[in-house]
Amino acid sequence: MLEQIDAIAILAKAAQQSGALVVSEIGSQTTWLHETGDHDSYLYLSGPMGQAPSVALGVALAHPDKPVLAICGDGALAMNFSALVTAANEAPQNLTLALMDNGVYDFTGKVPSPSAAVDWEKLISGFPAFTDYSVLDAANPPGFSATGGLRFIYAKVKPASRKPAKFPFTAPEIYARFQKYVTK
Amino acid sequence: MSSLTDMFLPYCEAAGVGLVTSVPDGYLAPLIDNLAKSDIRHVSAAREEECFGIASGAAMSGKRAMVMIQNSGFLNSIGCFATLCMNYKLPLVIIVAHRGNFFDRNGYDTEKFRYFESFLKHTECFTLSWYAYKQEGNLITKAFEHAEAAREPVILSLDFSPTDDIAC
Secondary structure: OEEHHHHHHHHHHHHHHHOOEEEEOOOHHHHHHHHHOOOOOEEEOOOOOOOHHHHHHHHHHHOOOOOEEEEEEHHHHHHOOHHHHHHHHHOOOOEEEEEEEOOEEHHHOOEEOHHHHOOHHHHHHOOOOEEEEEEOOOOOOOOOOOOOOEEEEEEEEEOOOOOOOOOOOOHHHHHHHHHHHHOO | OOOHHHHHHHHHHHHOEEEEEEOOOOOOHHHHHHHOOOOOEEEEOOOHHHHHHHHHHHHHOOOEEEEEEEHHHHHHOHHHHHHHHHOOOOOOEEEEEOOOOOOOOOHHHHHHHHHHHHHHHHHOOEEEEHHHHHHHOOHHHHHHHHHHHHOOOEEEEEOOOOOOOOOO
């Protein structure tokens, strides 16, 4: 089983190669993504838990010509299940939701997440608008396109064995540089 | 003076609104209906907190983005509003159906009014009363101009009197 940072590194590399914009969930997804290497196309969330799929939907609708990847955690997505309903109703062709499932709230010292009760594949199969469900495969990384449909990538990952480095940006700094990148 | 129902869409178009996301309410429904007649992207969200997320994503992508929700839905979403919209200093315009005022007929709305008033008072969010300033032209444009200059969300409060055509 992959460490979360390794799974995110696979997605980040694929996103860079595809020119995808990346929205990362607060806490471990944002900090691990940053540790894989920083990029102006990353919209790090730092504060609102569970909002990565919603923010990514807003980005995807604002820029339908660009692929958008949301990197979500299992505990956070469980907080905002209804984002799946709204995304499915909009069905943007350029949005991929990737789920890092480590079964715990990573920053709390390993408190289990109740999302362990969820069969994510069955859940996503209940939304016909999702055109693809896949399991992250290190040997066969995904690609992202603006016309690939609404997709879901699942990765079972290990709880982190260490704390990530301190995250260096303020929220307004993240906003300013992302907007500059996406509107250039 | 034309009603808000008549002027809402022209105001949005003149303001250059790129995306509106909403959870409906009796006050908001006729306005949301009008969005279907335009090219403005409207996203029907399942929960109000999502509206803050969706609008934030669009705003950080360079669009003028607007949220339309009821005061009770705003109260459901205060944590997200604080940690996303306020924390990132996002120039959103948030139209709030401020139910439960002195003229509202539904007694069950009263507590929504009381708690939302308390929220506004204690957080000092920049808020504009539609009823008080409706003679002043396109308040949506004015709200965006303030939001962008001050780098903060602006709440446009729909606090109608019983004689207004949209009150219900």
